[in-house]
Amino acid sequence: MRADRLVAALLFLQTRPSGARVTAAELADELGVSERTARRDLEALASAGVPVYSQPGQGGGWALVGGARTDLTGLTAPEIRALFLLTGPDSAAANPRVRTALRKLVRALPAPLREGAEAAARAGVADGTDWTGAETEEVRLAPLQRAVVEGRELRIGYARPGREPRERTVQPLGIAVKAGVRYLVADTADGLRTFRVGRVASVAETGAPAVRPEGFDLPTAWRALAARMEDRMVAATVRGRAAPGAEGVLEGLFDGRIRYGERAPDGWAPFEADGPSPEAAAARLAGLGARVELLDPPEARTALARIGAELTALYGESEPAGTPEAPARARASGATRPG
Template sequence: MRADRLVAALLFLQTRQRVTAAELAAELDVSERTARRDLEALASAGVPVYSQAGQGGGWSLVGGARTDLTGLTAPEIRELFLLTGPDAGASPRTRTALRKLVRALPAPLRDGAEAAARAGVADGTDWAGTDTEEPLLAPVQRAVVEGRELRIGYARPGRDPHERTVRPLGIAAKAGTRYLVADTEHGLRTFRVGRVTSVAETGNPVVRPEDFDLATAWRTLAARMEDRLAAVTVRGRAAPGTERVLEGLLGGRVRYGERTTDGWTAIEADGPSPEVVAARLAGLGARVELHDPPEARAALARIGAELTALYGT
């Protein structure tokens, strides 16, 4: 008997004065016999629920008793429904859970939750063209929750998929993208869920370290990534009016210095390598001039020569 189904049954009872086994069965998508067995299990567990036979009978909580299973405050409820409301890109399972939660909320909080759900919308399309689909999210999440070791196929950009064995420990979301945090033969690693191409359980359980904390592990892993993304600093200058383009290309990794009399501004930009930064800035043409390191200037010269050879007259 699933504990989450019993909780759902109790929440449903809290929202009605009286519930029949048929009504509960329809709500939980189970048979009427299973629903009746769940109600009897609640009573056996000490929940003050009783049944009344005959026409108009059913199951009720004694004296309208209520159990606060959420512990949520009004601001927390609004935030939850703004993020995951029916119009915010939630999955069908999430929408079902939210409908149950709305019915379980006290009346003064219910209107605010429903209003918050109508106030948000999420569009999964990335205007930059980045693929944000995560077709294998469900089995990855299930492996995390149930503690199952996985053999996954994983494809980095521009490379063929390769398989590796991982022990899932959690899922972290950053800027709308989910990452699997897993133990591997090389220690803790992160895997972008959208790049997972196949999932197969090995049959081995995952033993979660007693001192493991997902938030702490993610901060450590994210810091390593930040260090790799800012391994080098490129310096140069930019023409007037390029600030917004630079920030779109480099985000918070670009910094501005003094502006000269001709209107150009000194810039510094961090990146994983001089070549990567140069490639990002190449589209600005002569509106950006890099001074150092020499590898960045050489990379721009090479890109310019290739484009001239291809498109020049």
């Protein structure tokens, strides 16, 4: 910890204009330590050969001899801009460690690069508010990251969509980010697996060290895992036609895995869309109602017809579900509510 403070003290000194002095009280406030500790740190820098000197009396303080500077980064201007654009002010505000790291980095930069870094940090905004209401990743992310770094075996509860969480023992190997979504890459009894961080319901260390496969390389492993996920996402292709104005909704439903043909004179456009199964594709299209006609394959049309029949049985009558007549009508039609 003292080594960190000494580096921070040196960076604080070198941000001052040439000839300007820093008092022990100012440094103490910056580092969050006592004035006595700050004075000892300054003296330690001088003893270590850093060209820092003190001047006693009114208006005195500590300064670097001749405005000496230390470049601790080795970063280029484009690299610095990219870093500060990535970790803008809102990201730093949300994470005290990021804020401290960026502050130290700014002070370590040579003067010609510092202004551009500060401008890049002000050029973006990050809003962590989740408008979708989906599960947050942040609660589970910290213990998962710690287990990866420290090599700790974990017992996690993992909930797939529509199912209760199931516990399993995993060997955490890394965290991957795909389109803004974080995944834990871990070794399991069934081989390498990915776990969406937002679906991790619980995290507990088993007390055993994690077993890391020999020669494991996270980027290589992730590419293989991602390829498998991509294959599952495009395992089935459905064909249909879409009414004018439906294309934007379809793009979102199929995450861009959709192709259009030439629009017909009536304005409808033929399309092909890829999904994990014909049934899953039909479920995605059900909300579009009559704005989409599904043509192929037959099992997708059957699934869509079944969904339509269930919705008609459940909502086709005028009585709300809470009225005495509604349950009887639903039972008569054979419809059941989802659990």
